Amino acid sequence: MIARIFVYLLLFITFPDLYLDRRFLRKRTRYLWWQRVLWWLPGAFMFVYTIILATSRNFAPDSLFVLNLYLLLFGIMVVPKFLFVLCSFLGRVYCRFRHTHTNWGNLAGLVLGVTVIVTVIYGGTFGFGRLDIRHEDYYSADLPAAFDGYRIVHFSDAHVGTYGETHTEVLNKVIDSINAQKADMVVFTGDLQNMEPKELYPFMQTLGRITSNDGIFSVLGNHDYSGYIKADGATKVANERELVSLERQLGWDLLLNENRIIRRGADSIVIAGMENDGRPPHPAKGNIGKTLAGVRDGAFILMLQHDPSSWRRTILPKSKAQLTLSGHTHGGQIKIFGWSPAAVSYGEYDGMYNEGGRAINVSSGMGAFIPFRLGVSNEIVVITLHRSRR
Numbered sequence: 001m002i003a004r005i006f007v008y009l010l011l012f013i014t015f016p017d018l019y020l021d022r023r024f025l026r027k028r029t030r031y032l033w034w035q036r037v038l039w040w041l042p043g044a045f046m047f048v049y050t051i052i053l054a055t056s057r058n059f060a061p062d063s064l065f066v067l068n069l070y071l072l073l074f075g076i077m078v079v080p081k082f083l084f085v086l087c088s089f090l091g092r093v094y095c096r097f098r099h100t101h102t103n104w105g106n107l108a109g110l111v112l113g114v115t116v117i118v119t120v121i122y123g124g125t126f127g128f129g130r131l132d133i134r135h136e137d138y139y140s141a142d143l144p145a146a147f148d149g150y151r152i153v154h155f156s157d158a159h160v161g162t163y164g165e166t167h168t169e170v171l172n173k174v175i176d177s178i179n180a181q182k183a184d185m186v187v188f189t190g191d192l193q194n195m196e197p198k199e200l201y202p203f204m205q206t207l208g209r210i211t212s213n214d215g216i217f218s219v220l221g222n223h224d225y226s227g228y229i230k231a232d233g234a235t236k237v238a239n240e241r242e243l244v245s246l247e248r249q250l251g252w253d254l255l256l257n258e259n260r261i262i263r264r265g266a267d268s269i270v271i272a273g274m275e276n277d278g279r280p281p282h283p284a285k286g287n288i289g290k291t292l293a294g295v296r297d298g299a300f301i302l303m304l305q306h307d308p309s310s311w312r313r314t315i316l317p318k319s320k321a322q323l324t325l326s327g328h329t330h331g332g333q334i335k336i337f338g339w340s341p342a343a344v345s346y347g348e349y350d351g352m353y354n355e356g357g358r359a360i361n362v363s364s365g366m367g368a369f370i371p372f373r374l375g376v377s378n379e380i381v382v383i384t385l386h387r388s389r390r
Contacts (some may be wrong), residue, residue, distance in 0.1 A: 002050060002054045002197075006053075006054035008053070009050050010047060011048065012082055012385055013046050013078050013357025014043065015076070015085070016043075017039070017043040017083070017129040019089070020039075021039065021040075026172070035376035037283050042077055043078075045080055046073060046077065052065065053066070056390070058195060058229045058230055059228040060194070060195065060228070060369075061229075062103040062327055064161060064162060064194070064258055068124075068371060069368075071370060071372075073118035076116075076117045080114070080116045081122075083108075083110070083112045083113050083116060084110060084112070086109065086110030088103065088104040091108070091336075099209020104195065111177075120372075123373055127373040127377075128167065128372060128373050129170055129368070131170070131378045132377040133333065133379070133384075134382070135352075135381075135384070135386070136361060136382070136383045137183070137384050138361075138386065139323050139388040140300065140322050140385070140388060141357075142300045142355065143300050143386070143389055144267030144268065144300060146263070146264035146265050146266075146267035147264055147387070148385070149384060150184050150269075151184050151383070152183060152185045152186070152187060152325075152382070152383045152385070153185070153186045153187070153382055153383075154361060154363055154380070155174065155189075155363065155365075155379075155380045156188060156366065157191040157221065157327045157328065157330055157365030157366040158188070158192050158207075158366055159329075159368055160192060160193065160194075160199055160367065160371060161194035161196075162194060162367055162370075162371050171203065171366075172365060172378060174366045175206055175207070175209050177380055178380055179209065183382070184213045185213070185217065185330050186211075187216070187304055187325055189325050189326055189328075190218070190221025191221030191224060191306065191328070192221070194228070194369050195229050196229060197246055198241055199368070200243075200246050204250065206222060207250050207252060210250075215251075215272060216250075217260070217271050217304065218252045218255070218256060218273070218304070219273040219276075220306065221307075221327065221328060222276050222278055222283055222307070222328070224240075224243055224276075225276070226240055230245065239240070255274075255304060256275055257275050257285075257290040258273060258290070258291060259271065259291060259293070259301075268299070269299070269300040269302060270301045270320065271301075271304070272302070272303050274286040274304065274310070274315075275287070276306045276307055277307055277313075278309070286305065286310060288315065292312075292321075300322055301321040301323075302321070302322075302324075302325070303324040303325070305324055305327075307326065308326035308346055308362045309349060311324050315360075316355065322357070323360075323383075324361070324383075325360070325383075326360060326361070326362045327365050328361065329342040329349040329362060329365075330342070330365045332350070333363030333364070333368055333374070346362075348360055348362050349362055361383060363381050364376050364377070365378065366379065
C-alpha cells in the first residue's frame with residue numbers, strides 16, 4: 001500500500017519543512033541549532049516511518065495498528081503543514097502579482113490546517129463509531145404474493161481485522177442491531193477480512209450470534225481472496241479455503257457462483273450469489289451462467305454481488321435478476337456537501353438505484369480497511385419486499 005506511492009509521500013513530508021524552515025524559521029534572530037533539530041525531528045521520524053512501511057512484504061503490515069498509527073500521524077502532522085505551505089505559497093504569488101504585503105494565504109492555511117487536524121481525529125474516532133440503520137422498500141410485480149412484506153437485512157464490508165482491540169464495540173453494536181431487526185433473511189456482500197483468515201479468529205463468537213428465520217447468506221469480496229498478500233500459490237489457495245470454511249462454521253451459507261431457493265408454501269424466490277466480478281486489479285471470478293444454473297424463467301431473483309460495477313456490466317444485460325445487493329465502495333468513506341470520491345469511479349456507490357423496474361442497493365458497509373469515516377456512517381440496510389401490480 002505505502003510502497004506504491006512512498007516516493008510521493010517522502011516529497012509530501014519533506015517539502016513543507018524545507019519551505020517553513022526557509023521562509024519563517026531562519027528569519028528569527030535567535031534560531032539555535034537545537035531548535036532547528038527539534039523542528040526537523042517530527043519530519044525525520046515520518047520520513048523513516050514511511051521507508052519502513054514501504055518495505056512491508058504484503059499490501060499492509062501484519063499489525064494494522066502500525067499502519068493506522070502512521071495514517072493518524074500523517075493526517076495530523078504532515079497534511080496540515082502541506083496545506084499551510086500550499087496556501088502560503090499561493091498567497092505569496094498573489095502578493096507579488098497585486099503588489100501587496102499582507103499574505104492572507106498564511107491565515108487561510110492555518111485555518112485549513114486546524115480543520116484537517118480536527119477532521120482526522122473526529123473521523124477516526126466518533127465518525128468510525130457511528131452506525132445508521134437505513135430502510136428501503138422495493139416493489140416488483142414478479143414477487144410472489146407469499147413474500148409480500150419479506151424483510152432482508154443487508155450488511156457488507158466488515159473488514160473485521162480492522163477492529164482489533166480498539167473498535168470491538170463497533171462490531172458488537174452492528175451485530176446487536178442486525179438481530180434487533182428480526183429479519184426473514186440476513187445477507188452479507190463480501191470483504192469479511194482485510195488480508196488473511198486469521199483476522200476472524202477473535203470474532204468468530206461475535207459473528208456467530210447473527211440469526212434470522214431463513215438464514216444468513218454471503219458472497220466473497222475482493223479482500224476475501226489472496227491478492228493482498230505475497231505468498232506462494234499453495235498458501236494463497238489454503239487461505240481462501242480456510243476463509244470459506246470459517247464462514248460456513250459461522251452457519252452462513254456462502255454462495256460461490258450458485259443459488260438457493262427460499263420457499264413460502266407454494267411460492268418461492270431465488271437467492272443467487274456470484275463471486276467477485278470486479279474490474280482490474282480486483283478479482284473477476286464471477287460466472288453469471290453458473291450462478292443462475294437451474295433457475296426457472298419468471299423467478300424472482302435476489303442477486304448478491306460484492307462489486308456494484310458488475311450490475312451494469314454483467315447482471316443487467318446477462319440476467320433477469322430483479323434486485324441486486326452490493327457493497328465494496330464504503331460510500332467513499334467521505335462525503336462533503338453531498339459529494340463522495342466514490343462517485344468518480346462508480347455510477348452506483350451508496351444507496352438504492354433503479355433501472356426499468358430492476359434495482360441495486362449498494363451498502364456503504366460496516367467497517368473499512370482504514371478506520372475513518374466522515375459524513376458516511378457505518379450502516380446496515382433493512383429492505384422490505386413488496387408485491388406490486390403489473
